[in-house]
Amino acid sequence: MLAPIDTLQYLKARLDEALDRLPPTDVEPTPEPAPQPVCPTDGDPAVRPLLSLVLALPRRPTHAPQLDGAQFQFAHAQRGTLSAGYGHAAEWEAAGPQRLRRLGDIARMLRRRWRREDPDETGFDAFAMLGFAASPDAVPQIEDHLPNAILWVPEIGLRSRDGEAALVLSATLPVARAELTARWHAALDRLVPQLYGPIDGPLMPAPLTREFAEPNRAGWATMVADALAEIRRGGLDKVVLSRRLDISGPRHLDVGRLLAALGCLFPSCQIINLRRHGKSFVAATPERLLSQTVGQGMHQGGGQVAVDAIAGTAPRAQTAEDDQALARALLHSEKNLREHRFVIDAIREALSGCCDDIRSPASPQVMQLSNAQHLWSPIEARARPGSDLFRLAERLHPTPATNGQPRASAQEWLRVGEPFDRGWYTGAAGLIEPDLSGELWVLLRCARICANRAELYAGCGIVAGSDAAAEWDETEAKLTAMLSALQYA
Numbered sequence: 200m201l202a203p204i205d206t207l208q209y210l211k212a213r214l215d216e217a218l219d220r221l222p223p224t225d226v227e228p229t230p231e232p233a234p235q236p237v238c239p240t241d242g243d244p245a246v247r248p249l250l251s252l253v254l255a256l257p258r259r260p261t262h263a264p265q266l267d268g269a270q271f272q273f274a275h276a277q278r279g280t281l282s283a284g285y286g287h288a289a290e291w292e293a294a295g296p297q298r299l300r301r302l303g304d305i306a307r308m309l310r311r312r313w314r315r316e317d318p319d320e321t322g323f324d325a326f327a328m329l330g331f332a333a334s335p336d337a338v339p340q341i342e343d344h345l346p347n348a349i350l351w352v353p354e355i356g357l358r359s360r361d362g363e364a365a366l367v368l369s370a371t372l373p374v375a376r377a378e379l380t381a382r383w384h385a386a387l388d389r390l391v392p393q394l395y396g397p398i399d400g401p402l403m404p405a406p407l408t409r410e411f412a413e414p415n416r417a418g419w420a421t422m423v424a425d426a427l428a429e430i431r432r433g434g435l436d437k438v439v440l441s442r443r444l445d446i447s448g449p450r451h452l453d454v455g456r457l458l459a460a461l462g463c464l465f466p467s468c469q470i471i472n473l474r475r476h477g478k479s480f481v482a483a484t485p486e487r488l489l490s491q492t493v494g495q496g497m498h499q500g501g502g503q504v505a506v507d508a509i510a511g512t513a514p515r516a517q518t519a520e521d522d523q524a525l526a527r528a529l530l531h532s533e534k535n536l537r538e539h540r541f542v543i544d545a546i547r548e549a550l551s552g553c554c555d556d557i558r559s560p561a562s563p564q565v566m567q568l569s570n571a572q573h574l575w576s577p578i579e580a581r582a583r584p585g586s587d588l589f590r591l592a593e594r595l596h597p598t599p600a601t602n603g604q605p606r607a608s609a610q611e612w613l614r615v616g617e618p619f620d621r622g623w624y625t626g627a628a629g630l631i632e633p634d635l636s637g638e639l640w641v642l643l644r645c646a647r648i649c650a651n652r653a654e655l656y657a658g659c660g661i662v663a664g665s666d667a668a669a670e671w672d673e674t675e676a677k678l679t680a681m682l683s684a685l686q687y688a
């Protein structure tokens with residue numbers, strides 16, 4: 200087995216060898232012809248050609264290290280998948296109602312200009328991160344670390360699945376060979392020695408102080424009563440109200456330790472970290488907005504689509520018998536099934552414009568997490584050609600699991616009635632493959648973290664029959680997901 204320093208030397212030699220075999224990188228390559236007409240873009244999105252080089256890692260890394268600078272991470276313990284990105288090869292930001300259309304246009308152009316080389320035949324491909332805030336109109340605060348929406352190709356990516364792992368080095372072209380070699384050697388120097396270190400174990404749990412809550416309990420009761428009144432008037436069928444909780448701890452909150460703790464506590468969730476400008480947005484989410492897998496030879500979308508409908512929640516109990524009783528009650532709760540049905544119907548409706556063969560189970564199953572159990576219906580469909588991840592996401596987001604029904608009325612209700620801007624809470628993030636398929640996760644059970652402070656968010660669906668006190672308790676249970684892990688950070 201290679202020691203980390205040998206691994207670094209091995210990868211650098213492998214990189215040099217691969218670069219020697221590449222055609223010149225300092226001339227503008229001719230883009231591949233478009234298989235179909237490219238969608239019109241508004242203005243010049245400045246999509247320069249990209250080169251990505253995949254290098255097999257001789258050993259699977261123990262974790263995605265936390266380095267200085269911008270980075271993202273998606274880890275799923277039960278699936279055994281880990282993807283991370285460090286630095287920027289290219290990135291594009293967008294905001295406003297057309298944000299996903301604009302980033303999709305860019306990705307479609309990029310697809311024809313993205314040269315990927317996999318000399319080790321790893322089977323891994325290059326990737327980009329797509330993420331966006333809850334609302335297309337949210338204007339990020341000056342000090343905020345995330346823009347409204349972003350498509351981000353990292354300079355160095357890490358991908359690991361099925362016991363195999365690879366690095367993906369990316370750069371825009373043209374670039375002089377000597378400069379490219381120097382840049383990628385420096386990227387390997389930064390990352391590789393950290394890949395095989397021990398994972399920081401948890402520290403003693405530290406007490407967290409609740410600094411600020413919005414709304415407070417009385418404000419919550421008023422918000423729920425107002426929502427129920429609007430539901431009675433017929434303006435809404437469902438609306439998802441949320442809370443913000445600010446906490447501080449006695450020590451700097453270490454994001455590496457936090458991610459490790461979340462991975463242990465929530466092995467069936469996607470553990471996400473989006474870090475820019477020294478701040479992290481961390482989530483441990485059970486909810487996939489969508490995944491799209493495209494078979495070989497399929498152009499411009501198509502393929503299989505999977506969406507999670509998750510809504511309707513019960514607590515966990517101390518004993519297995521009580522837990523099962525709660526799960527059974529959840530499966531037969533008229534109010535929770537109704538809350539869940541709105542989500543299924545809206546997803547089916549959204550998919551019907553771009554998919555065929557839409558299949559949802561006759562009744563939901565229960566998804567158990569360590570802090571709550573949810574009604575869950577996995578929905579599947581076949582995407583029509585031309586329906587790529589951007590177009591699907593645009594139709595699906597936000598579902599009534601995080602917004603409400605009807606969509607526009609719920610959005611307007613929340614814009615006026617919610618006392619804070621959600622930022623990226625209930626937005627989505629995930630990985631995009633160069634063929635524009637990929638997977639996006641709804642940003643739930645999350646926190647913005649800076650130094651020893653964190654802002655947490657949690658919400659729950661309000662329908663006719665909801666009870667303000669029970670819904671408050673449900674948000675407390677949802678906040679527990681992050682609070683319990685933060686103690687160990």
Ligand SMILES: C=C(O[C@H]1C=CC=C(C(=O)O)[C@@H]1O)C(=O)O
Nearest residue numbers: 510511512600643657658659660
């Ligand atoms: C809005 C949240 O949860 C959603 C997802 C699952 C179950 C939910 C519920 O039962 O209310 C919510 O719709 C949140 O965790 O902040």
